[in-house]
Amino acid sequence: MADRSAIALNSVTMSYSDNTLFRDVSLQLAPGSFHFLTGPSGAGKTTLIKLCYGELQPTEGRVTLFDEDTGHMDRDAIARLRRRIGVVHQDCRFIDHLSVAENVLLPVTVSGGNVEAARTDMSELMNWVGLNALSDHRPPELSGGERQRAALARAVILSPDIILADEPTGNVDWEMSLKILGLLIELNLLGKTVLCATHDMSLIRQAKTRVSTRVLRLRDGAVELAGAEL
Amino acid sequence: MNALLTLLKGDTSAESVVPRTGYTAMLTIACAAAMAFLAVFVLALALSAGRQAGDWEASLADTATVRISAPVEMAAVQAETVETILSQTPGIGGTRRLSNDEQALLLQPWFGSDLPIETLRLPILIDVTLTENGPDVIGLRQRLAAEAPGAVYDDHGRWRAPMVDAARGLRTLSLIALLLIAIVTGVTVALAASAAISANGQVIDVLRLVGAEDSYITRAFTRRFSLRTLAGAAAGTIIGLFAVALIPTVAGGGLASAVGFQGAEWIWPLLVPLAAAALAFAATRAAAARRLKEAG
Known part of the structure; x- marks a missing residue:
């Protein structure tokens, strides 16, 4: 049975101590859609992204991934579900003593997949993100943009249904931002659901010229659909 | 056994995600080596004590002594009476009266070789060999008391029991020490x-x-720590075996001369590294599971 929604938040409230980040938020991301999530710093974009891959549990409400309630899942079940979700963070985290190629292969390794086959096919993937020449380097040797692209390669190696990108262009120049955006758009055109948190309106405007996107704005503890002002 | 098979089969891909360096690596190897060294010693002591207790018990359990302390004019008659009684008693395999020279030899460690034994009034000693089931000691003592009042049947239990108890106690203490070594090793590896x-x-x-499950993350650490422990314990065991082999042997030195391994006992120290690795496997798995649970 096809998933009715890739990600759904139902009446979700998220609080840290006495600070409520957002209250009673509901949203659904349809399979194959491209959403931007924007809002001022501290509005809760990263928290919402983390809710979307089960890293955090809501204070109230329900988060469902592929129609499964994350509140009723144990850590291992969430881990298995994450293999259908590719995540790219602003501060891309890697295992520094492994090579870039080994880091990119990690999702295959931990899921018990065919690492040798994936290694054979990896050249195409590394070419796609423009890192073929850096496969044997260690992550600390990469620039910010290269790290983002390596993280994107790692996020898509299992061909996940959803790509979650949290400020993927936060640490890179405009040219690199456009490259990363281009990769996200390519993935969306392949049918992947994309949710990209960013505060860069230029990037959003650029994306809108190339692909159908919706923009969600987190403001004053609520999520609203941004209008034509963009 | 399953744990050991899992350990040997391993998951090198999981292990590779953990950096090889770090002070915990040396701590684990050094601790395992030291503990294995101690374990080999304590194991040697435990096995030797058990062996010695068995030897003492076996060598004394099938003999007894009848001591006849009677006035000179009655001693010879009572000795003959005792020998007759013993020959008629079921459970007695044989008797042999000790000569004066043999008694002098027994006293020599205390009085020296110049002892004029003929000037002493020594009791007559009869060495008794028992059959497998032995005699009815209570009945025998009653009959001796009635027919040879100067005769005392001594089954060596009075001084045999403390020696056997001491050897057994030493073995028990050694096993407790072995258990403590195992606990300390497990705790140290778990902390590391x-x-x-x-x-x-x-x-x-x-x-x-x-998307790694807890079991994958746990495997990444357990294999690394188990193999480090195995390597350290193997080194400690080899050094320990050399040290045990170098303990000097003293003829007739009792337990002190017998510390070591004999025959099939050599298998036990060879199991020390494997036991240490299995212990490290369990300790690391438990520690990893606890830390992952705490991390949420």
Whole structure:
């Protein structure tokens, strides 16, 4: 049975101590859609992204991934579900003593997949993100943009249904931002659901010229659909 | 056994995600080596004590002595009476009266070789060999008391029991020491594993981000720590075996001369590294599971 929604938040409230980040938020991301999530710093974009891959549990409400309630899942079940979700963070985290190629292969390794086959096919993937020449380097040797692209390669190696990108262009120049955006758009055109948190309106405007996107704005503890002002 | 098979089969891909360096590596290897060295010694002591207790018990259990302390004019008659009674008693395999020279030899350690034994009034000693079932000691003592009042049947239990008890006690203490060594090894490895897991928080974050289950993360640490423990314990065991082999042997020195391994006992120290690795496997797995649960 096809998933009715890739990600759904139902009446979700998220609080840290006495600070409520957002209250009673509901949203659904349809399979194959491209959403931007924007809002001022501290509005809760990263928290919402983390809710979307089960890293955090809501204070109230329900988060469902592929129609499964994350509140009723144990850590291992969430881990298995994450293999259908590719995540790219602003501060891309890697295992520094492994090579870039080994880091990119990690999702295959931990899921018990065919690492040798994936290694054979990896050249195409590394070419796609423009890192073929850096496969044997260690992550600390990469620039910010290269790290983002390596993280994107790692996020898509299992061909996940959803790509979650949290400020993927936060640490890179405009040219690199456009490259990363281009990769996200390519993935969306392949049918992947994309949710990209960013505060860069230029990037959003650029994306809108190339692909159908919706923009969600987190403001004053609520999520609203941004209008034509963009 | 399953744990050991899992350990040997291993998951090198999981192990490779943990950095090889770190102070916990040396701590684990050094601790395992030291504990294995001690374990080999204590094992040798436990086995030797058990063996000695068995030897003493066996060598004394099938003999007894009848001592006849009677006035000179009655001693010879009572000795003959005792020998007659003993020959008629079921459970007695044989008797032999000790000569004066043999008695002098027995006293020599205390009085020296110049002892004029003929001037002493020594009791007559009859060495008794028992059959497998032995005699009815109570009945025999009653009959001796009635027919040879100067005769005392001594089954060596009075001084045999404390020696056997001491050897057994030493063996028990050695086994307790072995248990303590195992506990300390397990706790040390678990602490080192916990420290390594804490120090590798970023590795665990990344693994979780890419969909690693707890069992995978746990395997990454257990194999590494089990193999380190195996290597350290193997080195400690080899050194321990050399040290045990170098303990000087003293003829007739009792337990002190017998510390070591004999025959099939050599298998036991060879199991020390494997036992240490299995212990490390269990301790690391428990520590990893606890840390992952705490991390949420």
